[in-house]
Every structure is written in structure tokens, then in C-alpha cells.
Amino acid sequence: MHAEFDFDGDVVLVTGASGALGSAVCRAFADAGATVCGSDVVEPGEDTELDRGEVAFYRGDLTDEADAERVVSGVVDAHGGLDVLCNVAGTWKGGxxxxxxxxxxxExxxxxNLKTMFLASKHAIPHLREGDGDGAVVSVSARASLAGGEGDGPYRASKAGVRLLTETIAEENEGDVRANAVMPSVIDTPQNREMLPDADHDAWVDPADIARTVMALASDATPPTSGAAVPVYGEA
Structure with a gap:
């Protein structure tokens, strides 16, 4: 069985769009017919959907409220509304x-990890509410948010914050906007392979597979699901 998604007519904003997972989410929604807008503080890499202009790019530092408001307003003004917000922007520091x-x-x-999710959601939610209950926020938490660990406490705590803020957004917008999160472990990206050359890369999850889960949570395939944190770490 193969699930097909149709986001024709929907406007989707993806933060962290220049990264491996963000670009995969952009590609997935674009392939499903959505009008996709990507935002990042970093310019997109060469020969990507964003670089070729297939996805509209809005450069901005979403840790700054004025920039977050400008990006969201720019998307709405250009495309007449907003249906889905994907909070993908994130980083890892630890050790x-x-x-x-x-x-x-x-800081x-x-x-x-958390402030960008808060600010993008804050300014997107009023527009998402205009979609007759079809608005959706999907954010990226992490498997590591489920427990404490050694050496990366701030990362784990920030991703736990993403989970809790997701639950809060779902509660505050019940019936108007659904909010869910995905929880990856190690994502199979060139950067992670370089950082962990001796790891079992076959156990890692491809960004494209995570992107499909993001789409499912934003789609009408999961209408009763809101406030959830969905594992997407496969065998990792």
C-alpha cells in the first residue's frame, strides 16, 4: 500500500529549510502540489529546490521576533494565507x-530549537486559524527529549520544550489548528555520517521518510491527531 498526499492549493511554510531535513520536507510538500515557502538564516545550497526557485525562500533569523513576523507576513501577503507551518529549524550542541x-x-x-518554534508558531497561528479547522503545525522534537542523558542536557531540555509547547498549542487551538511533533533520533545526513563515521548508518532514518510522516500529520489522513509526539527513529 502506498499513501498519496494532495496539498494542491495549500500554502506551507518550512523553517530550517536549508538543512537536510528541512529541504526534504520542502521537497515532499512541493511534490504533493503545495505552494511551499522555506525560511532559514542560511542561504540554500546549490542545485536545490530553493536554489532553483522552485520553493520561495525567505531569509530570516527566526530567533528574532521582528524577523519571524516579517517572514510569516511575507508568506501570507505573497500567497494569500497559510495552511501548514513546519518547525524544522534546529541544532545540536553537546559533549x-x-x-x-x-x-x-x-542559549x-x-x-x-525552541525559540524559533515559539516565534514562528506565535505569528503563524492567527493565519492558520483562518483555514476552517484545516490549519496544522508540525514541529521537530527528538527522541532525546524523552529522558535525561549525559553531555547534552540543553539539547534534550530544548526538545522537551518543543513537545510541551506542541501540546499547549494543540490545547489552545482545539478545533481550529492541529499541532503535532515528530521525534527523530539520528537522521541519516552527510553531516551526521561525517561526525559519526563508525556508527551503524543503516539504522538511521532517511530525511525523506521523516518528511512523509510530517506530511501525514499535516494532512486530512490524521484528523483526530493533535498534541501528539510521534517517534520517527526506526531502528536507531
Whole structure:
């Protein structure tokens, strides 16, 4: 059985669009007929959907509220509305225990992982509510958010924040906007393979497979699902 998604006529905003997972989410929605807008603080790589202009790119630092509001308003003004927000922007920093972690490292992790999700959602939700109950927010949490661990406490805490904020958005917008999260473990990207050359790469999940789960949560295939955090870590 093969699921087909149809987002024709829908406007989708993807944050963190220049990264491996963000670009996969952009590609998936574009292939399903959506009007896709990508945002990132980093310019898209060469020969990608964003670089070729197949996905509209809105450069912005979504840790800054004025930039977040500008990006969301720019998408709505250009395309007449917003149906789906995918909060993919994120980073990982770790390796030291809490008592040895620099405060600027802590702040960076929380800003990129949680503050961007908060600000993009804050400014998108009023527009998503206009979709007669069809609006959706899908954010990226992490398997690591489910428990404490050694050496990456700020990352785990920030991703737990994404889960809890997802539940809050779902509760506050019941009947108007659905909000869900996905929880990857290690994603199979060139950067992760370079960082962990001796790991079992076959156990990692392809970004394209995670993107399909994001689409499912944003689609009418999952109408009763809101406030959920869905594992997408396969065998990892």
C-alpha cells in the first residue's frame, strides 16, 4: 500500500529549510502540489529546490521576533494565507556536563530549537486559524527529549520544550489548528555520517521518510491527531 498526499492549493511554510531535513520536507510538500515557502538564516545550497526557485525562500533569523513576523507576513501577503507551518529549524550542541556548559552554548541551543518554534508558531497561528479547522503545525522534537542523558542536557531540555509547547498549542487551538511533533533520533545526513563515521548508518532514518510522516500529520489522513509526539527513529 502506498499513501498519496494532495496539498494542491495549500500554502506551507518550512523553517530550517536549508538543512537536510528541512529541504526534504520542502521537497515532499512541493511534490504533493503545495505552494511551499522555506525560511532559514542560511542561504540554500546549490542545485536545490530553493536554489532553483522552485520553493520561495525567505531569509530570516527566526530567533528574532521582528524577523519571524516579517517572514510569516511575507508568506501570507505573497500567497494569500497559510495552511501548514513546519518547525524544522534546529541544532545540536553537546559533549559537556551541565556544570561545564557555557551559557552561550545553552542559549544558542534553546534559541534555535525552541525559540524559533515559539516565534514562528506565535505569528503563524492567527493565519492558520483562518483555514476552517484545516490549519496544522508540525514541529521537530527528538527522541532525546524523552529522558535525561549525559553531555547534552540543553539539547534534550530544548526538545522537551518543543513537545510541551506542541501540546499547549494543540490545547489552545482545539478545533481550529492541529499541532503535532515528530521525534527523530539520528537522521541519516552527510553531516551526521561525517561526525559519526563508525556508527551503524543503516539504522538511521532517511530525511525523506521523516518528511512523509510530517506530511501525514499535516494532512486530512490524521484528523483526530493533535498534541501528539510521534517517534520517527526506526531502528536507531
Amino acid at each position: 559537556t556536563p551541565v556544570d561545564e556548559t557555557a551559557v552561550d552554548e545553552f 544558542t541551543v534553546f534559541d534555535v
